[in-house]
Amino acid sequence: MRPDARAWFRHRTSSATGLAEIDPGALLLAKRRGGHRVSVVLPARNEEATVGALVADIRERWMRRVPLVDELLVVDSDSTDATAAVARAAGADVVATTDVLPAHGTRPGKGEALWKSLAATTGDLVVFLDSDLVGDVAHYVPGLLRPLLTDPQVLYVKGCYTRPLEVDGQVEPAGGGRVTELTARPLLNALWPELAGFVQPLGGEYAGRRSALEQVPFVSAYGVEVGLLIDLLRLGGLAALAQVDLGVRRHTSQSQEALGAMAGEIVSTVLTRAESGRPGHRPLAASGLLTQFRHDGSGFVPRSRTVAVDERPPMATIAEYRSHRAGLAG
Numbered sequence: 008m009r010p011d012a013r014a015w016f017r018h019r020t021s022s023a024t025g026l027a028e029i030d031p032g033a034l035l036l037a038k039r040r041g042g043h044r045v046s047v048v049l050p051a052r053n054e055e056a057t058v059g060a061l062v063a064d065i066r067e068r069w070m071r072r073v074p075l076v077d078e079l080l081v082v083d084s085d086s087t088d089a090t091a092a093v094a095r096a097a098g099a100d101v102v103a104t105t106d107v108l109p110a111h112g113t114r115p116g117k118g119e120a121l122w123k124s125l126a127a128t129t130g131d132l133v134v135f136l137d138s139d140l141v142g143d144v145a146h147y148v149p150g151l152l153r154p155l156l157t158d159p160q161v162l163y164v165k166g167c168y169t170r171p172l173e174v175d176g177q178v179e180p181a182g183g184g185r186v187t188e189l190t191a192r193p194l195l196n197a198l199w200p201e202l203a204g205f206v207q208p209l210g211g212e213y214a215g216r217r218s219a220l221e222q223v224p225f226v227s228a229y230g231v232e233v234g235l236l237i238d239l240l241r242l243g244g245l246a247a248l249a250q251v252d253l254g255v256r257r258h259t260s261q262s263q264e265a266l267g268a269m270a271g272e273i274v275s276t277v278l279t280r281a282e283s284g285r286p287g288h289r290p291l292a293a294s295g296l297l298t299q300f301r302h303d304g305s306g307f308v309p310r311s312r313t314v315a316v317d318e319r320p321p322m323a324t325i326a327e328y329r330s331h332r333a334g335l336a337g
């Protein structure tokens with residue numbers, strides 16, 4: 008690791024691996040002293056099996072018992088199951104991606120849900136959690152908020168964790184984060200070595216200041232995490248970024264084929280941000296296509312899909328958003 012990445016890793020990595028490492032009173036005091044309002048956003052596409060318990064736990068622990076969180080929103084991202092009803096019954100506010108900023112249309116993908124969540128929430132601090140988390144994650148929200156509540160220089164905090172791999176009901180103690188290990192980490196180490204200290208650059212649990220999040224584009228699909236990391240590095244510099252060890256993260260994993268497409272979207276996202284390094288040369292261009300293969304018993308069958316990404320502009324450039332925020336400011 009380069010000296011700057013190593014220094015960052017030592018200075019900007021904190022630990023919140025369980026509630027024993029959290030002082031709720033101190034966080035509440037820091038929140039009140041800073042005059043902060045906290046929104047928690049759960050992007051959810053067909054997560055009826057897990058979103059309810061997650062919502063109920065956050066509401067009970069961090070809204071009712073300890074009012075660290077002011078707003079809990081589930082963004083229903085084109086679900087075809089009962090995600091919205093389950094989330095609402097558990098006490099979350101729920102909005103459909105299609106219903107937010109309707110004049111701007113809607114696009115499929117996680118990044119679209121996260122971009123629109125900025126227009127559907129009001130906190131100056133925003134926490135993002137995947138909706139397919141399983142196990143004890145009660146410490147995730149306070150752990151992610153702590154660097155933002157205690158250090159004004161920090162703009163963005165990513166969770167990091169060990170990641171068991173669960174496929175077809177079989178659980179391995181490690182091996183999760185396959186796209187991170189096989190695609191994102193090698194690419195980021197090659198092109199942005201200053202980010203080499205991030206343990207989980209693609210992790211779905213992170214928090215940031217709205218003032219920063221509204222200044223950067225959101226890649227509309229699975230490239231959103233790697234796009235945010237690169238763009239927030241450019242916006243605030245490495246010292247404005249932090250990570251917190253949240254212990255273990257378990258979630259429902261996708262198939263290798265699905266993750267291949269995810270990797271393609273991440274490569275497309277990285278290439279749109281990678282310069283060829285030689286002045287006057289255009290940015291590296293991705294084909295936007297990925298061909299994978301299945302064997303049908305008699306031979307290999309190619310299957311091509313697009314892994315091109317589009318992105319939404321910084322929310323601060325959206326007139327409806329600016330006028331809505333101005334109205335809130337009174």
Ligand SMILES: O=c1ccn([C@@H]2O[C@H](COP(=O)(O)OP(=O)(O)O)[C@@H](O)[C@H]2O)c(=O)[nH]1
Pocket residue numbers: 049050051052053054084115116117118120136137138139211258259260261
């Ligand atoms: O189009 C999408 C795809 C995913 N997600 C949500 O984004 C999170 C991470 O997605 P997924 O679990 O598919 O990715 P993985 O964690 O397996 O990489 C989950 O809460 C999904 O419900 C979403 O809101 N819209």
Ligand SMILES: O=C(O)[C@@H](COP(=O)(O)O)O[C@H]1O[C@H](CO)[C@@H](O)[C@H](O)[C@H]1O
Pocket residue numbers: 117137170172182183184185186187188209210211212229230231232233258259260261266269
């Ligand atoms: O980190 C990874 O390699 C992928 C896949 O994880 P698994 O191999 O299914 O445990 O999961 C992450 O990547 C997505 C794209 O950035 C994020 O949206 C997910 O939240 C995150 O789980």
